[in-house]
Amino acid sequence: MTKGLTRQQYLDLYYFMRLNRAVEDMMVKLFRQNKIVGGLYSSLGQEAVSVGTAYALEKKDWLAPMIRNIGALLVKGVPPRDIFMQHMAKYDSPTKGKDGTSHFGDLENLHIVSPISMLGDLIPVMTGVAMAGRYLGQKIVAMTWIGDGGSSTGVFHEGLNFAAVQKAPFVLVLENNQWAYSTPVKRQVPLENLADRAKAYGISSYTVDGNDVVAVYSTAKEAVDRARNGDGPILIEVKTFRRLGHAQHDPAEYVPKEMRAYWEARDPITLYEKFLTSENLLDDKGKKEIEDKIEKLLSAERDFAENSPMPPAEFAAQGVYCTGDDCHKVAPKWQRPIAEVTPPKSSVAAVWTVKGFGSGKTSGGGSAPIHFGDTQKHQDQAEAVPDQKPKDTEVPEAVAKTMEARNAKPTKVAAKVPVNVAAKVSAKSPVKTPAKKIAPKKSAKSAVVHAKPAARKARR
Amino acid sequence: MATAAKETNPTLAAATQVTFLEAIRQAMYEEMERDPAVVLIGEDIGVYGGAFKTSEGLLERFGWERVIDTPISESAIIGAACGMSYLGLRPIAEMQFIDFIVCAFNQITNFVAKGHYLWNAPAPIVIRGPSGGGVHGGPFHSANPEMYFVHTPGLKVIYPSTPYDAKGLLKSAVRDNNPVLFFEHKFLYRRIKEELPAEDYTVPIGKAVVRREGKHLTIISYAAMMHTSLEAAADLAKEGIEAEVIDLRTLLPLDEETILNSIKKTNKCLVVHEDTKTGGIAGEIAALLCERAFGDLDGPLMRVTALDTPVPYAPSLEEFFLPNKEKVLHAARTLAKY
Numbered sequence: 001m002t003k004g005l006t007r008q009q010y011l012d013l014y015y016f017m018r019l020n021r022a023v024e025d026m027m028v029k030l031f032r033q034n035k036i037v038g039g040l041y042s043s044l045g046q047e048a049v050s051v052g053t054a055y056a057l058e059k060k061d062w063l064a065p066m067i068r069n070i071g072a073l074l075v076k077g078v079p080p081r082d083i084f085m086q087h088m089a090k091y092d093s094p095t096k097g098k099d100g101t102s103h104f105g106d107l108e109n110l111h112i113v114s115p116i117s118m119l120g121d122l123i124p125v126m127t128g129v130a131m132a133g134r135y136l137g138q139k140i141v142a143m144t145w146i147g148d149g150g151s152s153t154g155v156f157h158e159g160l161n162f163a164a165v166q167k168a169p170f171v172l173v174l175e176n177n178q179w180a181y182s183t184p185v186k187r188q189v190p191l192e193n194l195a196d197r198a199k200a201y202g203i204s205s206y207t208v209d210g211n212d213v214v215a216v217y218s219t220a221k222e223a224v225d226r227a228r229n230g231d232g233p234i235l236i237e238v239k240t241f242r243r244l245g246h247a248q249h250d251p252a253e254y255v256p257k258e259m260r261a262y263w264e265a266r267d268p269i270t271l272y273e274k275f276l277t278s279e280n281l282l283d284d285k286g287k288k289e290i291e292d293k294i295e296k297l298l299s300a301e302r303d304f305a306e307n308s309p310m311p312p313a314e315f316a317a318q319g320v321y322c323t324g325d326d327c328h329k330v331a332p333k334w335q336r337p338i339a340e341v342t343p344p345k346s347s348v349a350a351v352w353t354v355k356g357f358g359s360g361k362t363s364g365g366g367s368a369p370i371h372f373g374d375t376q377k378h379q380d381q382a383e384a385v386p387d388q389k390p391k392d393t394e395v396p397e398a399v400a401k402t403m404e405a406r407n408a409k410p411t412k413v414a415a416k417v418p419v420n421v422a423a424k425v426s427a428k429s430p431v432k433t434p435a436k437k438i439a440p441k442k443s444a445k446s447a448v449v450h451a452k453p454a455a456r457k458a459r460r
Numbered sequence: 461m462a463t464a465a466k467e468t469n470p471t472l473a474a475a476t477q478v479t480f481l482e483a484i485r486q487a488m489y490e491e492m493e494r495d496p497a498v499v500l501i502g503e504d505i506g507v508y509g510g511a512f513k514t515s516e517g518l519l520e521r522f523g524w525e526r527v528i529d530t531p532i533s534e535s536a537i538i539g540a541a542c543g544m545s546y547l548g549l550r551p552i553a554e555m556q557f558i559d560f561i562v563c564a565f566n567q568i569t570n571f572v573a574k575g576h577y578l579w580n581a582p583a584p585i586v587i588r589g590p591s592g593g594g595v596h597g598g599p600f601h602s603a604n605p606e607m608y609f610v611h612t613p614g615l616k617v618i619y620p621s622t623p624y625d626a627k628g629l630l631k632s633a634v635r636d637n638n639p640v641l642f643f644e645h646k647f648l649y650r651r652i653k654e655e656l657p658a659e660d661y662t663v664p665i666g667k668a669v670v671r672r673e674g675k676h677l678t679i680i681s682y683a684a685m686m687h688t689s690l691e692a693a694a695d696l697a698k699e700g701i702e703a704e705v706i707d708l709r710t711l712l713p714l715d716e717e718t719i720l721n722s723i724k725k726t727n728k729c730l731v732v733h734e735d736t737k738t739g740g741i742a743g744e745i746a747a748l749l750c751e752r753a754f755g756d757l758d759g760p761l762m763r764v765t766a767l768d769t770p771v772p773y774a775p776s777l778e779e780f781f782l783p784n785k786e787k788v789l790h791a792a793r794t795l796a797k798y
Contacts, residue, residue, distance in 0.1 A: 095578055098578045098579075099578045103578065104578075107581055113543070114575070114579040118566050121567060121571050124533075124535060124537075124538075125571065127536070128539060128541060128551075129543035130543075131540060131543070132548075135499070135525055135544075138547075154535065158534075158535045158536035159533075159535070159536050159539060159540075161533065162533055319577050319580070320576065320614050321614065321616075321638050328580075330497075330584050331548050333548065341523065342496050342522075343493070346525075347520065347521050348520070
């Protein structure tokens with residue numbers, strides 16, 4: 001393990017890993033007492049990943065956890081009671097019983113975005129968070145996690161690619177725990193290092209031992225700093241191992257014994273304790289103090305959670321929509337002059353960073369050609385010059401001849417001619433397009449019938 | 461505000477007759493002037509000004525940070541818009557054709573729509589794009605996918621029929637704290653014009669409007685079919701059948717009161733929509749009337765809709781597929797006899 005952290009930082013990492021494991025141990029007990037309503041997912045053996053990465057963030061930064069990132073939530077400042085109550089579907093939980101597990105967030109204070117069960121969706125969402133933060137001048141970094149399994153989703157690609165072209169201040173932690181439910185990583189991705197996926201997006205990446213918390217933290221810190229300085233997005237592959245099944249119901253008998261034995265011998269907390277002891281950062285007394293502190297905290301937090309009521313049934317019907325400012329005031333926190341993004345300062349000539357791209361003018365007004373030759377201009381032209389032969393020199397002679405021949409049997413014309421001459425030819429075509437039916441007469445002021453004038457006034 | 465907008469917005473200064481397309485552009489332009497939290501995100505909306513030129517000139521005025529060209533990644537567009545909204549921005553995301561909205565279906569229905577209910581996170585996003593058939597766009601450029609989303613609690617769904625409503629409703633959508641889907645019927649883009657007020661105005665979400673008053677039956681419609689319904693109503697009037705025509709404008713939340721009040725008066729209901737028949741809004745209106753106006757009905761609810769098929773490409777096929785005035789007239793005459 002590397003050196004160079006402060007004593008407090010070393011001990012913080014230790015505390016949060018121990019807290020992470022203790023919270024989950026307690027939830028296993030609650031699960032066995034039937035006090036947890038739904039599933040329970042474990043991050044046993046992966047604590048160094050959640051803790052080491054989230055610890056690299058500043059308070060103002062944003063994160064979005066996955067199901068095995070309870071440790072990241074604790075580091076960010078979520079009290080254990082919230083995690084207990086979420087799992088127990090209690091009314092005092094962050095979602096008031098409407099969702100479970102780590103599916104909750106806090107936009108206002110802790111800057112946490114709630115995950116959903118569909119994997120990969122957080123990647124574009126956190127890209128948007130990062131972009132908005134940059135737009136508002138907040139100098140934040142956004143971080144989320146994805147598993148080895150989730151890295152095969154389409155939205156992983158869409159999100160990371162978009163983050164890359166935007167150079168978004170975004171860090172994606174690819175938590176490779178070797179198993180996507182029962183499917184080993186080798187059957188999901190034919191790569192030795194999943195970090196290699198970064199090459200496809202032209203972004204930087206790291207691969208790090210996920211059971212070495214100091215290595216995880218140091219790597220994440222460097223990535224976060226780089227992302228904040230405009231060098232993002234950055235992909236970190238963290239190699240670790242899922243010690244238990246997908247969730248409590250799954251004994252994970254599909255995992256080879258040797259593999260499990262290898263990783264169990266590399267428990268991240270045990271490894272870190274050895275390091276701290278050898279560096280004289282932790283002794284038995286210090287360890288006992290931390291254990292007592294955690295035990296005392298969690299026993300109080302559990303009591304609070306257990307005493308919280310279940311939500312009243314009719315609460316199910318509430319809260320689908322934000323009802324307005326009384327419900328939420330949506331207001332961005334500007335940390336740069338608004339004048340920078342409003343005219344006249346924002347009114348700039350279109351200059352694109354790709355050489356030769358977009359240097360021309362835009363296509364010049366509302367009557368520019370669009371799909372399907374459907375513009376008023378095209379229609380007007382077609383109506384104005386019904387006898388004129390198509391002038392388009394682009395049309396090869398053979399095609400023009402075919403068109404002439406087809407004009408003799410006009411019912412087939414419209415569908416067969418190239419799009420760029422369709423509008424001109426269609427004037428000759430007897431095929432009645434639906435356009436004729438409700439298009440306004442040229443002189444007509446409006447084809448629109450309004451409510452009575454009085455009623456319309458009232459609408460305004 | 462209105463004066464300021466007029467001075468800075470050349471399109472307003474010259475405002476006379478405005479197309480549906482221009483109404484959309486004006487709404488975005490004016491909202492971006494009004495609120496620096498409003499940003500645009502989508503494919504080809506910047507340098508090119510949008511496939512239909514709805515964002516023409518906006519890049520030049522508001523710059524790269526506020527008019528964001530994206531890769532062809534609909535899920536990333538919606539996801540990023542959602543993330544931006546969490547920091548208080550109000551993104552308007554464009555689907556180049558609304559058909560492609562289904563590429564982002566999961567983001568919209570699972571992430572965006574559920575956020576407020578589950579974890580109290582408002583997501584003030586507008587997702588807009590050109591929809592509808594009648595322009596020979598074929599099966600992947602003509603869709604009316606509104607009902608996928610009307611079935612999703614947490615979203616609002618708007619489908620206007622006039623430039624005035626399009627502008628006013630789009631402004632309301634931008635100012636709403638909820639995710640709003642805004643469908644623009646591309647058949648109307650350049651075919652109808654209307655004089656718009658120079659001053660700032662909005663049209664409320666969730667309110668239908670009676671476009672024509674009548675007493676013998678009620679035709680309920682929206683978007684392009686609203687115009688077809690009005691033409692049919694004009695013909696019916698010559699035959700002595702006075703049809704009331706309701707423009708729904710918003711599909712979710714549905715303005716039940718305007719519908720019920722009309723049926724109380726006319727006792728007969730015909731729903732006309734360009735969406736396919738099964739699972740269309742007509743079925744929802746039928747259920748509403750059965751639940752809340754059963755005693756008011758003097759005849760069966762009838763519907764004139766597109767066929768239960770994909771949108772075909774050939775003009776002859778598409779014409780057969782779509783509802784039209786003749787089909788509406790036939791149904792209305794049948795219903796009037798009850």
